[in-house]
Amino acid sequence: MTPTCQTPSAQAEGDVVPVTLMVENAGISLDRVADLSDIDRAAIRALSLAVYPPEVAAAWPGRHLEWARGEWCVRVWGPEGSLASYTGIILRQSSWDGRSARVGGIGGVMTHPAARGRGHAVHGIRRAIEVFREHGGVAFALLVCEPGLLGYYARLGWKEFAGRLVVRQHGEPADFTFNRVMVHDVEAAGPTSGTIDLMGPPW
Numbered sequence: 632m633t634p635t636c637q638t639p640s641a642q643a644e645g646d647v648v649p650v651t652l653m654v655e656n657a658g659i660s661l662d663r664v665a666d667l668s669d670i671d672r673a674a675i676r677a678l679s680l681a682v683y684p685p686e687v688a689a690a691w692p693g694r695h696l697e698w699a700r701g702e703w704c705v706r707v708w709g710p711e712g713s714l715a716s717y718t719g720i721i722l723r724q725s726s727w728d729g730r731s732a733r734v735g736g737i738g739g740v741m742t743h744p745a746a747r748g749r750g751h752a753v754h755g756i757r758r759a760i761e762v763f764r765e766h767g768g769v770a771f772a773l774l775v776c777e778p779g780l781l782g783y784y785a786r787l788g789w790k791e792f793a794g795r796l797v798v799r800q801h802g803e804p805a806d807f808t809f810n811r812v813m814v815h816d817v818e819a820a821g822p823t824s825g826t827i828d829l830m831g832p833p834w
């Protein structure tokens with residue numbers, strides 16, 4: 632178990648994004664998690680271990696929650712060619728105040744401790760928002776984070792959702808209060824109040 636990072640080893644969940652695997656400029660790629668090679672997965676595991684050493688993961692309060700796994704991922708490589716940063720992507724048919732809304736989720740954002748402060752995560756997060764825009768039909772994006780990261784994401788155009796977030800835990804509806812919730816406009820303005828029901832586990 633890795634804090635707020637669901638190591639993308641399982642099958643994709645939910646809808647399929649009609650984007651084919653592509654390697655982009657300057658060491659950034661968008662891939663379907665199910666298509667990753669064993670070498671890719673090993674590199675992501677190594678990154679996850681560097682970010683969340685076992686003793687940190689074992690003490691993480693969120694380890695008892697059920698989390699959704701990313702279906703897609705944006706990976707950013709450093710100049711030396713090693714995996715520097717990872718952003719998981721998930722699409723989920725959800726609802727806002729009872730109206731159906733497709734939500735683009737990002738989760739599992741992590742950058743290797745030795746590669747931080749170089750804009751790698753910003754690069755990955757911005758690419759994820761582009762993916763939601765390219766995909767079509769995504770109303771808004773959503774992430775959950777610790778309070779200390781609210782300012783970081785706010786600088787990237789995210790705003791705090793102050794309403795109620797309903798998720799599923801082992802199939803049962805539950806209010807999500809573990810972390811703060813932030814939204815980003817995509818085709819619609821990200822709501823800052825009301826009730827969002829993710830109709831599944833958080834990410």
Ligand SMILES: CC(C)(COP(=O)(O)OP(=O)(O)OC[C@H]1O[C@@H](n2cnc3c(N)ncnc32)[C@H](O)[C@@H]1OP(=O)(O)O)[C@@H](O)C(=O)NCCC(=O)NCCS
Pocket residue numbers: 635682716739740741742743746747748749750751752753754775776777779780783
């Ligand atoms: C948060 C994280 C992904 C940022 O990665 P990064 O590639 O270094 O980020 P960038 O280079 O794009 O941006 C660096 C900025 O993030 C800020 N930042 C990083 N971690 C932070 C934290 N825990 N609280 C507040 N700000 C933080 C830095 O202060 C820096 O701000 P500045 O540009 O004003 O100096 C990385 O620190 C990390 O992996 N942390 C552990 C996992 C985690 O908390 N992930 C987020 C889950 S929502």
